[in-house]
Amino acid sequence: xxxxxxxxxxxxxxxxxxxxxxxxxxxxxxxxxxxxxxxxxxxxxxxxxxxxxxxxxxxxxxxxxxxxxxxxxxxxxxxxxxxxxxxxxxxxxxxxxxxxxxxxxxxxxxxxxxxxxxxxxxxxxxxxxxxxxxxxxxxxxxxxxxxxxxxxxxxxxxxxxxxxxxxxxxxxxxxxxxxxxxxxxxxxxxxxxxxxxxxxxxxxxxxxxxxxxxxxxxxxxxxxxxxxxxxxxxxxxxxxxxxxxxxxxxxxxxxxxxxxxxxxxxxxxxxxxxxxxxxxxxxxxxxxxxxxxxxxxxxxxxxxxxxxxxxxxxxxxxxxxxxxxxxxxxxxxxxxxxxxxxxxxxxxxxxxxxxxxxxxxxxxxxxxxxxxxxxxxxxxxxxxxxxxxxxxxxxxxxxxxxxxxxxxxxxxxxxxxxxxxxxxxxxxxxxxxxxxxxxxx
Amino acid sequence: xxxxxxxxxxxxxxxxxxxxxxxxxxxxxxxxxxxxxxxxxxxxxxxxxxxxxxxxxxxxxxxxxxxxxxxxxxxxxxxxxxxxxxxxxxxxxxxxxxxxxxxxxxxxxxxxxxxxxxxxxxxxxxxxxxxxxxxxxxxxxxxxxxxxxxxxxxxxxxxxxxxxxxxxxxxxxxxxxxxxxxxxxxxxxxxxxxxxxxxxxxxxxxxxxxxxxxxxxxxxxxxxxxxxxxxxxxxxxxxxxxxxxxxxxxxxxxxxxxxxxxxxxxxxxxxxxxxxxxxxxxxxxxxxxxxxxxxxxxxxxxxxxxxxxxxxxxxxxxxxxxxxxxxxxxxxxxxxxxxxxxxxxxxxx
Numbered sequence: 001x002x003x004x005x006x007x008x009x010x011x012x013x014x015x016x017x018x019x020x021x022x023x024x025x026x027x028x029x030x031x032x033x034x035x036x037x038x039x040x041x042x043x044x045x046x047x048x049x050x051x052x053x054x055x056x057x058x059x060x061x062x063x064x065x066x067x068x069x070x071x072x073x074x075x076x077x078x079x080x081x082x083x084x085x086x087x088x089x090x091x092x093x094x095x096x097x098x099x100x101x102x103x104x105x106x107x108x109x110x111x112x113x114x115x116x117x118x119x120x121x122x123x124x125x126x127x128x129x130x131x132x133x134x135x136x137x138x139x140x141x142x143x144x145x146x147x148x149x150x151x152x153x154x155x156x157x158x159x160x161x162x163x164x165x166x167x168x169x170x171x172x173x174x175x176x177x178x179x180x181x182x183x184x185x186x187x188x189x190x191x192x193x194x195x196x197x198x199x200x201x202x203x204x205x206x207x208x209x210x211x212x213x214x215x216x217x218x219x220x221x222x223x224x225x226x227x228x229x230x231x232x233x234x235x236x237x238x239x240x241x242x243x244x245x246x247x248x249x250x251x252x253x254x255x256x257x258x259x260x261x262x263x264x265x266x267x268x269x270x271x272x273x274x275x276x277x278x279x280x281x282x283x284x285x286x287x288x289x290x291x292x293x294x295x296x297x298x299x300x301x302x303x304x305x306x307x308x309x310x311x312x313x314x315x316x317x318x319x320x321x322x323x324x325x326x327x328x329x330x331x332x333x334x335x336x337x338x339x340x341x342x343x344x345x346x347x348x349x350x351x352x353x354x355x356x357x358x359x360x361x362x363x364x365x366x367x368x369x370x371x372x373x374x375x376x377x378x379x380x381x382x383x384x385x386x387x388x389x390x391x392x393x394x395x396x397x398x399x400x401x402x403x404x405x406x407x408x409x410x411x412x413x414x415x416x417x418x419x420x421x422x423x424x425x426x427x428x429x430x431x432x433x434x435x436x437x438x439x440x441x
Numbered sequence: 442x443x444x445x446x447x448x449x450x451x452x453x454x455x456x457x458x459x460x461x462x463x464x465x466x467x468x469x470x471x472x473x474x475x476x477x478x479x480x481x482x483x484x485x486x487x488x489x490x491x492x493x494x495x496x497x498x499x500x501x502x503x504x505x506x507x508x509x510x511x512x513x514x515x516x517x518x519x520x521x522x523x524x525x526x527x528x529x530x531x532x533x534x535x536x537x538x539x540x541x542x543x544x545x546x547x548x549x550x551x552x553x554x555x556x557x558x559x560x561x562x563x564x565x566x567x568x569x570x571x572x573x574x575x576x577x578x579x580x581x582x583x584x585x586x587x588x589x590x591x592x593x594x595x596x597x598x599x600x601x602x603x604x605x606x607x608x609x610x611x612x613x614x615x616x617x618x619x620x621x622x623x624x625x626x627x628x629x630x631x632x633x634x635x636x637x638x639x640x641x642x643x644x645x646x647x648x649x650x651x652x653x654x655x656x657x658x659x660x661x662x663x664x665x666x667x668x669x670x671x672x673x674x675x676x677x678x679x680x681x682x683x684x685x686x687x688x689x690x691x692x693x694x695x696x697x698x699x700x701x702x703x704x705x706x707x708x709x710x711x712x713x714x715x716x717x718x719x720x721x722x723x724x725x726x727x728x729x730x731x732x733x734x735x736x737x738x739x740x741x742x743x744x745x746x747x748x749x750x751x752x753x754x755x756x757x758x759x760x761x762x763x764x765x766x767x768x769x770x771x772x773x774x775x776x777x778x779x780x781x782x783x784x785x786x787x788x789x790x
Contacts, residue, residue, distance in 0.1 A: 202705055323592070
């Protein structure tokens with residue numbers, strides 16, 4: 001690698017917010033129906049020849065991020081600078097020549113090739129679209145070169161084949177051939193091997209690495225699979241609910257993952273080794289609704305290390321009560337369910353949660369239920385974020401701490417971590433775990 | 442012909458012998474499953490692993506008699522003393538649900554969007570146990586859902602109000618509420634994220650313990666097999682190449698395909714990339730003899746001539762591979778290496 005790598009791609013505070021359509025009336029009167037923050041302030045820089053792995057679960061915004069870099073989805077904020085050109089405000093007509101340098105490989109090779117086009121037509125298509133040439137002979141020569149590059153040889157056997165004649169791996173090779181025919185600098189590959197069989201995946205990854213070296217490509221590798229990313233990437237960005245929660249050199253992320261989310265992801269991959277089994281302390285629940293993200297840190301409801309100021313709120317209380325009912329027999333549930341009135345009152349995100357008493361029940365009954373839940377599992381981290389619980393007004397009011405923090409990315413060594421555990425470490429002091437109430441389990 | 446040397450033991454729930462499934466196509470018969478035998482014990486999870494097109498899903502459905510009319514079947518699938526292949530369709534229908542269950546790959550598309558979760562359970566329970574009162578049905582459903590981690594407060598919600606992982610839990614609960622003795626789980630976690638996958642794997646382990654259900658777990662992911670199965674059957678081109686105790690098979694794969702597949706798997710422990718040259722064969726016209734021989738690094742002269750008989754190794758793995766003999770059936774010179782035809786990328790995946 002050169003001593004001073006040239007930055008090819010710079011993404012700065014990129015935002016992609018999709019407006020939510022409300023009901024018919026909302027649309028008619030233009031009321032505020034909120035938005036989904038698919039990508040919510042993402043920044044990174046990528047040097048020429050580097051591979052960035054964007055890793056996350058479905059709903060993390062990783063695919064939207066990949067598309068937003070190419071402006072295939074409308075960008076609502078921030079900047080994308082490619083090879084010194086700011087793409088953000090370019091008109092489509094100005095953007096089009098830039099797209100020759102930036103190509104995309106999609107996940108599903110079956111869906112990204114037109115079944116009615118033979119490979120010569122399909123792979124040569126970008127040359128026509130971008131006005132490189134209309135000359136049949138030249139197109140044929142270029143297509144042959146691209147087919148050879150991706151290992152679809154002898155090329156004569158493939159030029160007139162249709163996607164239906166090819167295996168999954170061959171199709172993905174054809175898709176890659178189409179992506180490189182214009183000689184791009186940047187390739188955004190969205191799960192390029194996840195639809196392929198195990199015995200073929202390594203072959204396609206190897207091909208992509210070869211192409212990177214031969215053609216000097218730079219990759220953004222979008223994936224849910226930390227195992228292939230480990231092999232492939234120089235840098236890793238872990239995404240959760242539209243944000244990067246951990247970012248850094250791949251070797252350090254794998255050797256020393258800092259964010260509890262990254263740690264969980266790495267622990268959750270089943271190894272092909274029956275003598276090892278998965279950790280028991282994996283996060284509960286699933287990635288939350290991006291339209292109404294959790295308060296504070298988005299990961300706190302699932303986080304095994306969450307503590308006082310992570311953003312505890314009303315919905316967490318509902319989850320806790322429901323988990324309590326889950327572990328108790330049906331009869332007890334029927335009885336306890338009547339103690340509480342409308343539990344949906346907790347669904348509105350707030351640091352003050354009011355849990356109404358059921359018909360004919362008193363606030364004290366609700367208080368007793370909460371006490372019982374707390375006694376059942378006093379180590380539950382939610383309680384660390386509770387300032388006050390008081391009965392009254394036909395129910396119980398729970399006040400959570402309102403000084404919670406939505407963690408920005410803190411610099412920790414060569415990594416950046418959006419987790420409050422590192423708030424102090426960020427100022428070159430060792431991490432102060434004194435305030436951590438929740439334990440690992 | 443591959444038959445299991447062992448006789449089925451007393452706690453065997455399901456015993457499959459020489460099962461064949463083929464479809465007629467314009468090009469000829471596709472032999473999707475071609476002589477498969479295995480046994481499943483009570484409370485045991487057998488992992489069926491293979492690449493796409495190897496016939497594993499067809500096998501899973503064939504065992505339950507859920508194949509389309511165009512598919513032809515031969516062999517036997519003996520469940521609690523009755524052969525599912527030859528029994529009348531009405532009898533088979535009556536067994537499905539209370540005795541035989543299926544968990545599908547895609548939880549998104551298997552629940553009726555217009556029915557509440559509760560109604561799914563009432564329908565299932567009412568169809569098979571019409572004597573239950575509504576209160577009893579509710580109790581059964583809520584208990585089963587609870588074991589899958591669905592809180593009782595969500596019982597009357599609609600499917601769209603649940604996440605993908607929750608829907609898969611609901612599907613599993615629906616398959617288990619009638620307490621079947623045998624369940625086929627066809628790629629139950631493939632559509633899910635890794636953290637949710639881990640949750641579902643734990644649930645399947647709990648199910649096995651608390652319901653004593655025998656599970657045929659179909660997957661392409663060797664990591665899931667290692668995590669969730671006591672025994673594993675590795676399928677290639679319509680046949681089981683190797684089966685045995687999961688620890689033994691992973692530690693000492695007897696069949697070269699198992700070995701190569703394990704080496705191709707990219708995990709966090711992977712240090713170098715490896716793949717199997719060539720591509721799985723066309724099942725209309727599979728290679729002669731052992732079907733893996735054109736891709737096999739250990740292929741011998743005997744391999745293309747005859748399919749190897751099933752042999753039991755000292756670790757009690759059943760393997761179809763001439764490397765393990767029987768030596769008296771290998772013709773003279775049969776163990777000489779087979780000159781490898783160069784596999785061009787043209788034939789590769």
